[in-house]
Amino acid sequence: MTLTADDVHHGYGTDPVFEGVSLTVAPGEVLAIIGPSGVGKSTLLRLLALFDEPDGGAIEFGGEAVWDVSERKRLDYRRRIGMVFQEASLFDASVRRNAEYGLRVRKPWSDRLRHELATLVGRTNGTGDAIDALETVGLREKAEQDAASLSGGEAQRVAFARALAYDPEMLLLDEPTSDLDPRNTAVLEDAVLEARNRGIGVVIATHDMHQAERIADRVAVLLENQIIEVGETERIFEMPRDDRTRKFIDGELIY
Amino acid sequence: MTLTADDVHHGYGTDPVFEGVSLTVAPGEVLAIIGPSGVGKSTLLRLLALFDEPDGGAIEFGGEAVWDVSERKRLDYRRRIGMVFQEASLFDASVRRNAEYGLRVRKPWSDRLRHELATLVGRTNGTGDAIDALETVGLREKAEQDAASLSGGEAQRVAFARALAYDPEMLLLDEPTSDLDPRNTAVLEDAVLEARNRGIGVVIATHDMHQAERIADRVAVLLENQIIEVGETERIFEMPRDDRTRKFIDGELIY
């Protein structure tokens, strides 16, 4: 299923953040969004995750404008998207319950109630997929720890596992490795590539140019309220058409 | 003034995080602490910032064990330290008030009260140093924005400016550029180096090996509850004595 932003305008109050942004991400590809701090990467990902209705333009999922359909239908779309925020945004509960959350909300209420009661009386069985996802990010043994007591990088990995656990069709990642050391970054990148190979579309906002080079199939450059350039990763990094792109990549662009 | 950790032991509950960590940072040098996610870098910085008393060992400032002196004296020490957290941890107020905070708490209560009253009736004059610090991180024009509405990278820069504003003798930075693009990273690194040149001692916990190479005079490698190696940056990166250091730097070490 293709996710598309079509000439999207958006802003907070009177200040516009974008003026006409268009973007497409297809199944099985990784699209990196790069751009300086405060340019609107997180805002764009929130729009793609169907959080807020854009001020103008359309977000389309499989060709359908998601803000024109019923809320019920939009919920279905949302449930096919996994989102990892820039802040870990974990729930005040154990790591395992965090990782299971997406699976839990997809179950009928009767099952959930039964499961809560079982938890109350102490009989709980961890959901396999959630534990698998924690395993992927190397935090299986932290499953019963309180999420609030995790280190910065651990929290970030749990947030990633939480989105991976329910196996979405589309993954939106906002700086998912900003707090990670090289090895854990590699683990996450492997997981992203593995997801892509399963046909999942991935959008990743990143500041790490090396990361974009390593995993992105295509790169979109967000600058001055617009996507000034989008193309194959190699092409963008090696021969950017826009001079500002080159300057930004080289860390010379001042904002 | 030299900041020293002398054979420090610490942990949460029964799980130890360190078993005997010793470390010194002198005025006018940048010490980078590197190590995998969850190893205890943030915990160590909190100890150096005099947040928590270590379970064992001593933290010394200018040769004096800071947990043996009066609370009043310790406050003086604390006020000579600037700390930037891994999370931005901004106050729910304007960017300017965040940046001014360190200066504000150093004023006598009568001045503070007078200033609050002036603010209430609308007559406020931004403190020069705070505005300068915001200028340094390129956020002067965001001074009146609500801190809660900043982007991830903007918040991180404000947190840095907040610690810089009151001109501490020692700067403790926990992943200060994790959410920043290359250009803003360079701006912060310049500010750090400029501070070092003014004789300020800097400890920076970072996952970015390139960053450590760029700005650190010395590097300490934290692994397996210990500092396994500490030395000149070039030496650590080019000929680490410990095999684990090399593996960690190359991103091969699995935890």
Next chain:
Amino acid sequence: AALGDDGGNGPEISGETLTLTTTTSTYDTGLLDELNAPFEDRYGVTVDTVSLGTGAAIETGRSGDSDVVMVHARSQEDEFMEDGYAINRRDLMFNDFVIIGDADDPAGISGGDDAVDAFAQIAESESTFVSRGDDSGTHTQELEIWGEAGYEDGDFGEWYQEAGQGMGEVIVQTGQSEGYTLSDRGTYLSMINETDLEIHVEGPVEGGPEILSNPYGIFAINPAVHDNVNYDLAMAYIGFITSLEGEEIIREYTVEGEQLFFPEAITEEPNFQQYVPEEWDGSHSD
């Protein structure tokens, strides 16, 4: 100093405050404002009137928190005197109790002049009866009538409800329950515009039986027990309201055109009984 117009012979009390505790039913008739205003003017003092349940009013005196107490519960007043807390008790005035109830009169007691019979009829017809249930003067009197009718506490059925509240609340409650209750005439008259209840059996003021009479007493708190009480002012107050002038104010106080209280402080007979507990045989209780 603003001396009173008693010529300055009495103790210097100008500017002081007298605390009077009384029952809610007495207070709610509004009589006390009529009495206090001229007293305050004359002596240049202030009267703080606190209305409480009968028991609480007396208890407040017992701890020395009030200076003068006005209630209508002779047996409790007597006990208080015997304990040595109350002195210089005077009979002040009387009015009477009336049996009031729903206009439809389900027990058919209207027009009778025997309170005991009326109570018996209420019990037999199992009509709702709302009792004060709070050991007040009114409640004590009610229980006495029930006793005469052959009912002791505990003989009652579902129809008998103890409200445990002031007279005003009980009248409201009786109106809602379409039942009967015993009320002092003063409170009933002061609420006549607020209730549908009617008088079915009159008290002695209107020629009814003596068992429905309701005498009020007033006494000072013994300054030998509580040296902080304002005894001089208390006695000035008692003196004032049992004077000819005070009696006149009481006699002339009307609500809805009806006289509420009948002064009896000044009588032709000496009536020594007003100063001592009833049935006092002259021997010291110790």
Next chain:
Amino acid sequence: MPLELSVLSPLVVDFPFEWNYIRSIIRVSLYVSITAVVLSTLFSIPVALLVGFKDFRGKTLLTSIINTGMGFPSVVVGLVVLFTVSNEGPLGSWDLVFTPEAMIMSQFVLAAPVITGVSLAAVSSVEQNVRDAAFAMGGTRADVALVTIKEARYGIATAVLAGFGRAISEVGSVLIVGGNIAGSDGTSVTRTLTTAIQLEARQGRFETAMILGAILVVLVLIVNAIVVRLGGDTGGNR
């Protein structure tokens, strides 16, 4: 000096009540207040969530009105409920005057603003990003509401306890709509602990009033302990 004595030695006073009487009063008190608080909670939490997270014109005004409700004088609430259930009132045919159900109505009116107001403050302090996370993981509105309640559980438990405290401790309205009725067999019909305390105090029996007060306080303590246990939090730390 009986007052002084009574303060110093309430425990040596013989227990002055029939157990039967006390038991029936406790039963009425708990039945009325717990029912009222459960109903208020079911009403208040959704209201708090709606007001807390929807933006609309007049929101500040509505918040002020809710907070003002925390200061409704109980006597007036009692009168309003009395009018409603009185023979001539709109619910006159339901025959609710002087019944525990009427008391529940008035305590509902008293407790609901407290529970709503305090819950509103509690849910408002839940970080937007946690709510966003619930939404992003595919949560429906109900799921987001549940997550919010869980994050604010300590504040909400406090809200419920404050509402319960207000309900079980108030005397003005239950006296008016309940009538403080005890049957002639000495068991409570609409007499609660507070109205019984009031009755003892009217009669100047301050020691017995204090004993009833102590029973009430112990009951509240027990209920609080249960709510805290169910809330799953030891309070003070989150």
Next chain:
Amino acid sequence: MPLELSVLSPLVVDFPFEWNYIRSIIRVSLYVSITAVVLSTLFSIPVALLVGFKDFRGKTLLTSIINTGMGFPSVVVGLVVLFTVSNEGPLGSWDLVFTPEAMIMSQFVLAAPVITGVSLAAVSSVEQNVRDAAFAMGGTRADVALVTIKEARYGIATAVLAGFGRAISEVGSVLIVGGNIAGSDGTSVTRTLTTAIQLEARQGRFETAMILGAILVVLVLIVNAIVVRLGGDTGGNR
């Protein structure tokens, strides 16, 4: 059918009071409740901060006791204060019986647990990392406390309003310790709006009780608006 009439037409009733009388009652009500709430706030917020952020044995118990205090029956509080200030009590020589100051004492006891309990929930929800930041920037304990209060300002404002609501709306204790005294010239000495309402209600004058109730509610609304303004928050969003 006076009840029904009074419900339907409270507004056509002529205003039945002297302004002088009403003014003096309002003055006493506000003086007593505002003083009590200011004192409780000064007491409660430091307690809430201490309990919220210190770890000690018996913390859960203390929290339970505070929450239980929200359910103290006002009549019992009135009696306890009466004993204290009574001629024979420990403060007997201060001559506080039936004074506004005694009423302040009892409302303090009633409001303080509410303000403490709700503030405790509010400050507990302040993120540790914001407190840490204040400390790291060189803040003293007082500075960290101030930051915490500022972050929790909406919850604390709600706490103060809940305490104010409890104080100004209660009738049980002020009746006992204040005595509901009005001078014979028709000005209030210790009569508050609630005791005046109670007085009207027990005399069956429900319309006038309702009018006084409306005045009380309007007062509370005004005070709430002022607190919200001072709190600097429109409520509901942070």
